[in-house]
Amino acid sequence: MKKILQVMGILALGVLVFWAGSQVQARGRSDRAGKNSITVVQTKIVLDSYEFGPAVSKIVLETDKPLSEAVLNSETAVATAGIARQINDVYLSDAQGNRLDRYTKSNHVALELAVDYNTEDPAQSASPFTFDLSTYRNYWVDSYVVKVSGLGLKRSGSGKLQLVSSEQEAIENRLTPSADRFSDRGTSSLPYAAYQPESAAAGEKNPLIVWLHGIGEAGTDLNFPLLSNKVAALTQEEIQSQFTSSGSGEQTGAYVLVPQAPTAWNEQYGEALIETIDAYLANNPDIDSDRIYLAGASNGGAMTLEMGIHYPDYFAALVPIAAPYSYQTASDNDDKPYSLDEETLSALKDQPMWLIHSQADTTIPASESALPFYKAMIDAGFENKWISYYESALGTDLPGQVYNGHWAWIYFFNNQVTGVQSRENIGSMSGLSGLVATNPTRGGASKATVDGIEYSNIFDWLNAQKK
Template identity: 30%
Template sequence: MKKLISFFIVLVLIFWGMAAVQAESHNYYNRVDKVFDWGTSTTKVIINLGETINNEMVDWNTFEVYVRRSDPRLEDSFLEEGQRKIEAAYVSDSKGEKLDSGEFLTLELEVGPGLSLDSALNYVSDQGGNNWIDVKYTISQLKDIETETGTLSGIEITELNKIFRPQIEKFVTGSSFYNDSINGEIDLTYAAYEPEVKDITKKSLIVWLHGGGEGGTDPTIPLAANKSVNFASEEIQDIYDGAYVLVPQTPTRWMHPGANEGDFEHLPPDSGENGRPYTSKYTKALMNLIDNYVKSNMGIDRDRIYVGGCSNGGFMTVRLGIDYPDYFAALYPVCHGMTYEYLTDEDINKLVDQNIWFVSAATDSVLPAPSFTIPLYDRLIKEGAQNVHLSYPKRVIDTSGKYVTENGKPYEYNGHWSWIYVYNNDLSNEINGKNTYLQNWLSNQELEE
């Protein structure tokens, strides 16, 4: 009898241990990343507690959140670690949507342009620019949670289950191959968005070309490092009554000079080697990608294709305007890197009749407007351009009202980041007697017969 009782106790202990291990395995977390003006930040961690709770059982200091950031591209991969500030806590589903009761708890975390612990990316200039990095969270319980079935205590969670990036997940990704007779075989990657509202009316195509820090082979980087995902936002899509969005990615930089750079006699001997090219090895490959995308999407209106880009992408926007003057309905180069002195009279003649909106900030020290944007704009106006415009803000500041300095002034970004105003449609000019915003202007441009 004693042996039977002992055996029963052993079985109970075994099953209890198995149940404990199983319960512990339920404690994982999901993560939500959001793209802001400054890049991508982790806004939420969502923990699975394995038991049903309600909002009265928890508050913002039930748990603490610690993060360690590292970049495997670096010899010393460690970047930083520290505690994230929790701003709210509530019961939710697995994606962070609020519920009255459930097994998931969402912890909303502080984010901001002046922070770094929140960033899901890291920029390394000699390692290809921006990239996703290793971000490891440790979520530790500070206060017991009294549930209907018992007490939850001592929980520590380090297992990541899934990352949600809702803005980026609207896009599909792909690649495009082109055999350039001068520059050889070229593979480009891209991200693309199709408008949700589809009818018999054909839609515009917005093409966006990233800056020098977003090259590579992961086409989510141009969406995440800046804010080009915003072209797929409801606010921007409403302006166009639905628009396709195409975000190509180069493996290096759009300002990678072509193999024929030295064939142009009007250029200085060091053009292309001084970081200021006239040509790009990717021009034909990029145009091949764009044109094939248009051909494969019959819902695109060929008379309403708009191309723009920032910095390196601004350079390529100008380059495409010169090489394919009859293809795009409008250009919107932002802090572009095309050297004005390299442009010929023939180049100017190809641009003068096009619809163009230039953007650059007065505080841009990377590609100063007086050396790049303004001379080209002034020349086109002098030559009689009828639909060429310029936005030249004094500086680049937060316009949301959410991010301010200690003295209450709007947070100021790097002066090179004037693309922020483009994504948010914050730029306007008086055109034909009306105050007109850039995206609204773009949406009304069409190729002339």
Template identity: 30%
Template structure:
């Protein structure tokens, strides 16, 4: 009989990675010799980024440590039926996600296998379902909402501890690749789990967090194509219906903040333009709403809303010169007094863990400026974005 394994998945700045594998043996052991172990990762992946062709790739994973553990991968100092193999991770190694060029969606890799030399272990791992541990997801509840127009949303939610106080609601709208029916993809792909962690929650003094997931992409024109005109997005009315229904179900919500990245930044602007008196503040990140489609009357309608924009100068996906920059200028010219912008020269690792070949900090795709938001690194002068957000509507 082959041993079974479960992997520990963590959400990092660059997305989810398989950090450990936890193997259940048929007997207890005291020690394990890591010198005899070799781990080969096998999964489906894009093998040609130009054509989008997919295939199976095999990668040797660097083993950092092995030890007897409990069933959750925590090291123990006694004999155990479980052993854990800890592996090196990086922005280019260990992801259990595949981005399908045809659907423009992220999915869990299938197949995903870890071949462990020297041990009779079943290599097949169902990372989408029961063969993973992901502690960052434990704080979240997954649910669905059926809108009047028939659109069905999946969503994730975090609820603060109940007390006798009112709490804000923070809404996060995902990017292009995170649509579908599995909100865990939203939470891990852009490290949205940070919004349920202690630093953000302490800053907000306890906040609800709602992460809606549309079936396709927020900028869908109804045909699965990018919306490129002034017509309403197919999700505008039903998304607001979901949000308003959620607010009405949770009577201790008193401030509603909305934000998101890329497609989600676009949808943030779309919601503000249609419901300008509903939201207490907004934080569009690398937003994709073309300024030419915003009328002067709409600028006048939203100029009172506290707004914090974020983008990087190296963004090659969204042209901020036709989105954020002209919109901010028009808002300021119209008299908006609570507009802030975090502008970054590029997007790079600030943890010190990952390096480019020349030894400099690892450089991400310039579109990924949400990393700075997740890590509470967005400032305008000495003003901090999280602290600013927590004060709006008070």
């Protein structure tokens, strides 16, 4: 009996040792799994500017461990600000979301997202901007949560793919590559952001484009005028290549200056704007002060005209877009029912101008602004004055997308201002009947022609204007 008890004791002790050993092994596997699991420690959003405004085109995840691979699978999903997003690509990246060479290890992974715009409900486009109708101003949204699920990541040194999920607030973790092209930031009488052409060199003089934002981009955050539309397109090769240096003309490119007003542009900011431009010229002596081109949209377009009237000898050309214009109705005469006051006539007579407007604009109807104003200038015999008049605001970034008709500036940034209305028809036909909106010919069936030289588009024409 004693022997039996001894044997049973030995067996029991063996079972206990085996159980204890198995628990240590299990705990060891669990510890290793926890130690090797991949965790997202930060989420960044990449904002690009489009014809409809800013959009999150990419997210960048930072992980606690270096990665060797990132893959999509049927379970991978991304939602930004509560809106499900289509994923176009995934790859290992640097901290800014730039793709790395294959086999390069990284703690960052970028997911490229399809970008869309919902005209009926812009909030469904997952924009980080919100527009307050009570103040007519853009603001950053208070929260922008990015949720990722089922993303396949492989830890460096491991052959096992892990499915990783995360949900993080990202509104303060913004990357803005298009706005960052305006690397020169400063404050004179007004804060500003500026772009210096890549080819700028001593000995050559370069033109300057000054862009005036709309009412929604006023304030103290320069990201608003830089991201609310495609002003960054003015810094890119397609448009930059159309500007040549003064003198030899061998150098291409133009400076671009974007000042910001604290409130809507109005006459009180005129002196401050001139002081800001002058200060920028002093800091960049290779800018040709005889080739300063002023352009603006909506409220900025109105300020463009205001500056032309009050500083008639300062700018080489004016480009008001979707702008309100003042004019007087002289009589009920069908042929010449519109006229301008003497101050406006005198100031604008010798200033090159190119107006841009859309027939679908209900915010500032063309028939009550750009068209009669332009008609009055033609009736006054003004030369080198042009207007591109479109049927609607038809998109290019999203082909076939019809935007708010007020957004005629999309044609300017998309380099699609090529046609102009016939001056002969406008002058000879009654009322406004000589102005016919047209999208197919990009604003008009005629071409801007000065001193026998025909210009292919607005930037080709701008480059030729000089005080």
